Amino acid sequence: MMAGDPAGWFARVDHECKEREQQIRIWIDAWEKSVLENSPITATLPTNWPTLPVGLLSDLGMVLDQLLCRYEADKDGRSVKGAYSIPAKFVDIVLSDEFKNTNNIKKKEPLATISLAALPPGFRAYAEQMNKAVKEESDFSSDYENESDKTKTGIPLPFSDLAVSGGILPDRMLRIHAERCNDLELYQKKEDTTRLLEGLQLLDSSELAVYATRRRLLIVLIKLGLVGSEEGKISRLDAELILENNVRCSDPLQDEWPWNEKPKLLVSKPPWLRIKDKFRKKSNGSDLRKQLSDDLRNITGSDGELRFSTLKGNVNLYRLYLERALQIVQKDGKIRMIVPDSLLREKSSTPLRKLLVSNNQWESAWSFSDNQKIFPGASQGILVIGVIKGGETEVLTSFGPLEIEDVSTKNGLSSKAPFLELERGPWSTWTDASWAVPKMPRDPNERKRVLEAIDELADKPRLSEDNWLNGGGESIRVRVGEIDQGDDDISNWTLESKGIPLIRGVHFELDDDKVILNHPAYNIEIPENSIQRMGSLWSGEKIPVKGRRIACQAVINSNLKRRLLWCVVPENCVLSSSVNYLQLLKETCETLKEEFGNLEYGLNTLVEQLNSDVVNIWSKVWAANNNINNYEIASLPFPIPFNASSLSFKGNKTEI
Helix, strand or coil: CCCCCHHHHHHHHHHHCCCHHHHHHHHHHHHHHHHHHCCCHHHCCCCCCCCCCHHHHCCHHHHHHHHHHHHHHHHHCCCHHHCCCCCHHHHHHHHHHHHCCCCCCCCCCCCCCCCHHHCCHHHHHHHHHHHHHHHHHHHHHHHHHCCCCECCCCCECCEEECCCCCCHHHHHHHHHHHHHHHHCCHHHHHHHHHHHHHCEEEEECCHHHHHHHHHHHHHHHHHCCCECCCCCCECHHHHHHHHHHHEEECCCCCCCCCCCCCCCEEEECCCCCEHHHCCCCCCCHHHHHHHHHHHHHHCECCCCCECCCCCCCCCEHHHHHHHHHHHHCCCCCEEEEEEEHHHHCCHHHHHHHHHHHHCEEEEEEEEECHHHCCCCCCCCCEEEEEEEECCCCCEEEEEEEECHHHEECCCEECCCCCEEEEEHHHHHHHHCCCCCCCCCCCCHHHHHHHHHHHHHHCCCCECCCCCCCCCCCCCCEEEECCECCCCCCEECCCCCCCCEEEECHHHEEEECCEEEECCCCCCCCCCCCCCCCCCCEECCCCCCECCCEEEEECECCCCCCCCCCEEEECCCEEEECCEEEEECEHHHHHHHHHHHCCHHHHHHHHHHHHCCHHHHHHHHHCCCCCECCHHHHHCCECCCCCCCCCCCCCCCCCEC
């Protein structure tokens, strides 16, 4: 690895110091020493540590954040290579947007004065009236500047973070405060900073993270000239005592809120971690995961009600942190939280979205796609939500897809960023009140086409509901292919193969806007070493399905032109677990024969409908991720094909 490679530097630190907790303590000590002595950190680090690359010298706090992320990943048994911290620049963007209209300090030019006695008698009464108005405005301004719920620099209090980790959010907030303090007198700066520190409510369930945050914030306060022995600065001892009281180790999900007052503003980036991914390194990890799930599901609040109402599916901790934040923040308080953008569309987040819309004012959502690389190493999109506690949502402003040029560390979100206003009525109709947020394209013409497609299909019956295809009988079911891709009876197809074709997702291709099934059993021109031949032969005992089926690939590349690729799969083959298919009813197939002349034409008509541009647009804008889940297919709108005349369904329903 190159000497300037940050990832390589962390790997070499692991080689020199294997204990990750010790790495963190050594780094903090060296950082503080460099600040106190006003010397480069390279001079205060141990001599056996590798040379710090330039990319890390510019942000010493990021090094601490990354060391902590690696420590937490290793403790859980996850790979440290996939551990990443939130970039300081992105935190600055979020905070700048939140605080851009909160600065109470306004520079005022001194007013010119003139004696009333020098004015003509006719102007004296008018001047006295103006002086009275100016005095009342001044008194109002003075009262505003002394509001109890924010500092003079405009930081709402109390300010909270439920997952403070290494303290990056309060660190960057202090820098904004310090910059605004330049317009204050020394005694005002000290008073306002003290008030800000006393208004912090910072939590983390890790004792090491709490230790690191206290040390980091003290270092930053010294660096910013807010703590020291000079006049107008808070003493180090006082700062340490305040931070010890206001940065606490507590589990925000299971413990009670440790402060009497609730926060006015909560900004946080909670853990993006599924419960099933915790405790992997523990020998009794399975038991610990089960115990944690049970504890979270059964914990109750002071009112005796279950604390978490949104525990659904494969639980990701960030969803619980968001629900807990809604309980903790005071009424009309604000939450800004950085979460995965899958929150906007995944089915398991439906209860949480309903809570955001029905019991709170969900104001804004910033969406960044995964290709923006906001978090180095992250493979999913980023979402920043803004919520006011209480009331209900009438309009949500969804910004996106955003690019890094749409935001800045000075002003936050640009006024030119693309957005969509989701009004409660139409929004509810679009989503059957699941409050999913569509994934909009950036191009204005494409956005218009998407909205037209949504309006066209929103009121149509879903594939799994009563529709023209099942005639009010049993619904069509979506199934996963019968062969697991890790099965030992799967081998590569050769030119001499005479086995059973195994259809995988890779065999569905787009050829000049037409979906084809490119499998070596049906296309002898496929090269011998092609990916289509790899793992496409089945030699197991399972009997191949005789009837034709309608199927599509289950995993896709997000950059493909189409999301769903549907084909009629030939009989006498088997489907892998990377393929979904529709389980039609026998009576439905008989009706298709009657309606379209033969079953093959009928099935191809259905495929044509499923591959239509309008259905493809729908599937893309409501997709939560690159996995095509069964529920996504089941919820596809299914209008009657243009070439279907009068479909009649009769008799008992029998699945095939």
